[in-house]
Amino acid sequence: MALPNHASTLERVWHYTYLVICALIFLFLIAPILVVIPLSFNIEPYFTFTEKMLKLDPTGYSMRWYDLLLTFGMTDPDATRNASWWADAWANANWINAAKNSVIIGFFSTLIATVLGTVAALGLSRPEMPYRRVIMAILISPMIVPIIIVATGLFFFYSSISIQDWGIPYLGVVLAHATLGIPFVIITVTATLVGFDHSLTRAAANLGADPVTTFRRVQMPLILPGVISGALFAFVTSFDEVVVVLFVGGLDEQTIPRQMWNGIREQISPAILSVATILVIISIALLTTVELLRRRSERLRGISPS
Amino acid sequence: MTDATANGAPAKLTTADGKPLKAALASAQSHARRRAFFLVLPLLAFIVITFVAPIGQMLHRSFHNDGFTMHEDIGSGVRTPIMTNLKAWFDANPAGTEPTEEAFAALAADMVVLRELKAPGQAGTRINYELSGSRSMFTKAARKANDLEAPFKDAFLDLDKDWNNPDLWRVMRDASSAYTFNFYLAALDLTRNADGSIEQVNENRQVYVTLFSRTLLLSILITVLTFMLGYPIAHLLATLPLRYSNLLMILVLLPFWTSLLVRTTSWMVLLQSQGVVNDSLVGMGLLDDENRLQMMYNQMGTVIAMTHILLPFMVLPLYSVMRPINPSYVRAARSLGATSWTAFRRIYFPQTVPGIGAGALLVFILAVGYYITPALVGGADGQLISNLIAFHMQKSLNWSLAAALAALLLGGILILYWLYDRLIGIDNLKLG
Numbered sequence: 001m002a003l004p005n006h007a008s009t010l011e012r013v014w015h016y017t018y019l020v021i022c023a024l025i026f027l028f029l030i031a032p033i034l035v036v037i038p039l040s041f042n043i044e045p046y047f048t049f050t051e052k053m054l055k056l057d058p059t060g061y062s063m064r065w066y067d068l069l070l071t072f073g074m075t076d077p078d079a080t081r082n083a084s085w086w087a088d089a090w091a092n093a094n095w096i097n098a099a100k101n102s103v104i105i106g107f108f109s110t111l112i113a114t115v116l117g118t119v120a121a122l123g124l125s126r127p128e129m130p131y132r133r134v135i136m137a138i139l140i141s142p143m144i145v146p147i148i149i150v151a152t153g154l155f156f157f158y159s160s161i162s163i164q165d166w167g168i169p170y171l172g173v174v175l176a177h178a179t180l181g182i183p184f185v186i187i188t189v190t191a192t193l194v195g196f197d198h199s200l201t202r203a204a205a206n207l208g209a210d211p212v213t214t215f216r217r218v219q220m221p222l223i224l225p226g227v228i229s230g231a232l233f234a235f236v237t238s239f240d241e242v243v244v245v246l247f248v249g250g251l252d253e254q255t256i257p258r259q260m261w262n263g264i265r266e267q268i269s270p271a272i273l274s275v276a277t278i279l280v281i282i283s284i285a286l287l288t289t290v291e292l293l294r295r296r297s298e299r300l301r302g303i304s305p306s
Numbered sequence: 307m308t309d310a311t312a313n314g315a316p317a318k319l320t321t322a323d324g325k326p327l328k329a330a331l332a333s334a335q336s337h338a339r340r341r342a343f344f345l346v347l348p349l350l351a352f353i354v355i356t357f358v359a360p361i362g363q364m365l366h367r368s369f370h371n372d373g374f375t376m377h378e379d380i381g382s383g384v385r386t387p388i389m390t391n392l393k394a395w396f397d398a399n400p401a402g403t404e405p406t407e408e409a410f411a412a413l414a415a416d417m418v419v420l421r422e423l424k425a426p427g428q429a430g431t432r433i434n435y436e437l438s439g440s441r442s443m444f445t446k447a448a449r450k451a452n453d454l455e456a457p458f459k460d461a462f463l464d465l466d467k468d469w470n471n472p473d474l475w476r477v478m479r480d481a482s483s484a485y486t487f488n489f490y491l492a493a494l495d496l497t498r499n500a501d502g503s504i505e506q507v508n509e510n511r512q513v514y515v516t517l518f519s520r521t522l523l524l525s526i527l528i529t530v531l532t533f534m535l536g537y538p539i540a541h542l543l544a545t546l547p548l549r550y551s552n553l554l555m556i557l558v559l560l561p562f563w564t565s566l567l568v569r570t571t572s573w574m575v576l577l578q579s580q581g582v583v584n585d586s587l588v589g590m591g592l593l594d595d596e597n598r599l600q601m602m603y604n605q606m607g608t609v610i611a612m613t614h615i616l617l618p619f620m621v622l623p624l625y626s627v628m629r630p631i632n633p634s635y636v637r638a639a640r641s642l643g644a645t646s647w648t649a650f651r652r653i654y655f656p657q658t659v660p661g662i663g664a665g666a667l668l669v670f671i672l673a674v675g676y677y678i679t680p681a682l683v684g685g686a687d688g689q690l691i692s693n694l695i696a697f698h699m700q701k702s703l704n705w706s707l708a709a710a711l712a713a714l715l716l717g718g719i720l721i722l723y724w725l726y727d728r729l730i731g732i733d734n735l736k737l738g
Binding site for chain 1: 356358367695696708723724733
């Protein structure tokens with residue numbers, strides 16, 4: 001991207017304008033995500049920077065909204081903060097319960113999506129797979145079909161089989177979220193299987209390994225980075241999903257996005273911003289993990305960055 | 307080999323255990339195909355049960371509504387046919403027949419049944435979808451069902467003179483069969499007039515076509531905006547050395563990984579009238595305190611927030627097409643005398659067209675079905691078709707109309723999806 005020495009003045013001007021434009025677009029991409037972080041520490045219940053905040057005066061900042069996340073819904077929020085206070089928070093605080101539900105739903109839907117998705121991706125990446133194109137299109141379609149259509153379909157389907165009477169908590173939401181996460185697992189795992197050297201499996205078989213051993217000792221280590229990124233994608237999809245939960249989730253199945261949705265629709269309070277901040281930090285952590293995995297995968301498969 | 311050419315047919319080649327080679331190969335291949343298929347089968351079954359079947363079942367509602375023909379008791383689940391006498395009269399008389407005394411007698415007999423089943427509300431609601439105001443006529447008539455006496459026509463007209471409305475009788479005739487395409491007509495702002503021919507509804511009641519075209523226009527606008535913002539940064543990322551571009555890529559991927567609700571909330575914080583953008587503009591003196599910009603709860607809010615949210619879906623396909631482009635082509639063009647603009651226009655840009663197609667189709671497909679962001683920042687005029695489906699699901703409870711709208715939306719999206727698969731191939735979908 002370096003400018004050659006013989007560039008004309010006009011080209012130089014354009015080059016720097018171009019860089020400025022790009023910087024502004026990057027700002028457009030990232031600023032909305034970062035702006036909530038300082039605002040969540042606002043001591044006032046406003047959504048803008050107060051004068052004290054701009055002067056970096058510590059009295060303009062506070063942790064009160066994070067505190068509200070803990071105490072909201074507790075039976076006795078004003079008691080001294082000892083073990084029983086924390087037990088109360090763990091059992092009764094709305095946001096903590098929502099987080100528990102989100103993690104449980106996310107875990108099981110990720111498990112289903114990852115296991116089924118990985119096995120299917122192994123089949124799909126075989127050259128002899130019949131009807132590959134059609135099947136792939138069906139398996140990716142949950143990503144494309146508008147979420148409102150999925151949610152209304154599931155609403156009628158679950159009420160026609162009365163799934164809530166089966167006695168398995170979260171079942172409807174878990175199955176729906178697994179469906180929504182599957183395309184991501186398929187995409188990431190098939191991507192790691194592209195250019196997979198099938199002579200490795202043949203060599204393993206030649207040396208006497210049965211198919212299960214071949215999979216466990218030869219294929220799995222190579223595709224593992226893809227599987228983990230797919231699983232993380234599936235987890236994030238579930239962790240972020242609100243429409244299906246609104247349509248098919250029971251009243252006690254409050255998740256973090258559902259709490260946020262209700263909070264935004266009714267009276268948006270800075271407590272929402274502190275949740276948003278926590279979620280941004282989680283997504284930074286996940287992104288870092290996926291990036292590291294991708295590099296590891298490239299190294300394993302011998303694709304080194306040039 | 308000479309043998310084969312002499313006879314005109316090849317000699318049979320066999321495997322070591324004596325099987326013909328062709329058969330052995332075919333059986334080995336079909337074995338491999340079966341094995342691959344069995345790996346995919348569990349997932350395929352799962353998707354069909356939890357995804358394809360529910361959507362199919364929902365779409366069935368768009369042309370099947372038995373609200374006027376069948377009553378299901380909520381407690382016991384017993385299903386009883388209703389309006390049977392009226393249906394018999396409709397079957398015996400062709401469409402357009404004036405309702406006779408006989409027809410009103412059938413209606414009165416059906417009202418007695420409705421009253422016993424406590425179902426007049428349900429039957430009236432089905433008629434009310436197509437002729438508003440008729441639900442109360444049913445509940446009122448059913449309430450007085452046992453007092454109705456011959457002549458029935460006069461008895462009904464005493465209750466409400468609208469019982470003689472030819473539109474009502476046409477709608478009841480349509481609804482007496484559970485299968486109907488009237489919900490599709492309604493979803494396209496069409497209606498049937500008294501003689502059954504199709505016409506447009508009154509101009510000030512044409513909501514759906516307006517909303518479909520608004521959804522289409524806003525999605526095109528958002529696609530164009532993501533392209534205009536995405537192309538420069540994809541180009542920058544593709545031409546920088548990997549060390550730097552990987553770092554900058556994080557700025558594209560972080561929004562991609564951040565919760566949709568978080569990003570929508572951030573835009574609400576930024577755009578509201580007491581928000582960061584307005585405050586900065588006022589603070590810089592560019593704006594009077596009274597004339598704060600209204601950037602949220604309108605189309606502008608929807609467009610800004612959705613452009614931001616969908617931008618990574620444009621940048622990633624563009625980047626993956628631009629990265630492998632060999633820079634020496636542009637250099638060759640320059641050395642042959644092209645200006646940098648000509649070199650870009652004639653050499654570089656044509657090579658990126660597949661990426662533009664992939665990104666634009668993906669962004670457009672996702673934008674058309676968007677629900678969450680318009681619902682939160684769209685206000686009244688920034689709503690898209692998905693929001694209307696949700697409205698009919700949750701508020702007006704006209705599920706068949708919601709299903710018909712969903713079917714139209716889904717049909718459009720599947721065509722685009724098919725196009726995407728044809729042109730780009732789903733295998734080439736990449737996520738960072």
